[in-house]
Amino acid sequence: MxxxxxxxxxxxxxxxxxxxxxxxxxxxxxxxxxxxxxxxxxxxxxxxxxxxxxxxxxxxxxxxxxxxxxxxxxxxxxxxxxxxxxxxxxxxxxxxxxxxxxxxxxxxxxxxxxxxxxxxxxxxxxxxxxxxxRGDGDFEEAVASSRDSLLQTGYDVAAKEIKEALGDLSRRPDPDLTGAVHHALGALEATARYITGSNDGLAKLASQIGLPKPLDQALEKMWGFASNSGRHVSPTNQPTPQQAQLIVHLSSAYCRYLADTSK
Known part of the structure; x- marks a missing residue:
């Protein structure tokens, strides 16, 4: 044969x-x-x-x-x-x-x-x-392992947000870049709320979720950039495809780290 x-x-x-x-x-x-x-x-x-x-x-x-x-x-x-x-x-x-x-x-x-x-x-x-x-190897590994870790720890809402972010990046003929950023931030925020039990936003929870310094500060800066691009939308403030994919990548990596350390 x-x-x-x-x-x-x-x-x-x-x-x-x-x-x-x-x-x-x-x-x-x-x-x-x-x-x-x-x-x-x-x-x-x-x-x-x-x-x-x-x-x-x-x-x-x-x-x-x-x-x-x-x-x-x-x-x-x-x-x-x-x-x-x-x-x-x-x-x-x-x-x-x-x-x-x-x-x-x-x-x-x-x-x-x-x-x-x-x-x-x-x-x-x-x-x-x-x-x-489909992204490069690092992107694929970060997203897949993040969804697995979130599901294993019962963080279902966060896992769904990662899936929605991927769906927005995958829209044809034009991706929904602001939607991808919005859902990536939603995954991080949901993960932070699972860990702390608080309903505060991620900006307040960044320093309370156990990230070592200066990763907590890096997360706050990423939140500020992504929030402007994904939540405060304007014709002159649209994320590029590369920026949106980067935010999904970084959010997935953060979610996986937080899910794994909370087990």
Missing amino acids: RSSIMFSKRHGFATVPPIQFRHDAPGGLRHAVIQAAYEHLSYSQIRTSICRTLYLVPNQGNWSEIPNIRDEVEDIIQGVEWYQVYDVIEGLVVFIEGTIGYAATEGFADRVNMIFSDTGAGWQFVAGDGIII
């Missing part, structure tokens, strides 16, 4: 490319996604899923799988807006699960994530969340 892992990966020659794009879906990625779906579905089924997602009418004059329906599917996926490609992928996940079952869905999702990684896409598919933003 042929291995699904390519030679370069099997022998350790392949390296993971850096993230190169988010607001895009290059032609190679689009084609690769269709071929990944074709490992589980016929082109007719792929067309049904895509048309269902994008509210399109299939070309009834195309009846042969290859080349007619195959070419129709390829023309559609190559012609839609970049963000619709990711909608199509999420639709295919649902279609495969409903048609074949969970095992096939998992295989397709794994293949899609490999495509994202190999092409440098700043996205990833996560079961239960859909396609969400």
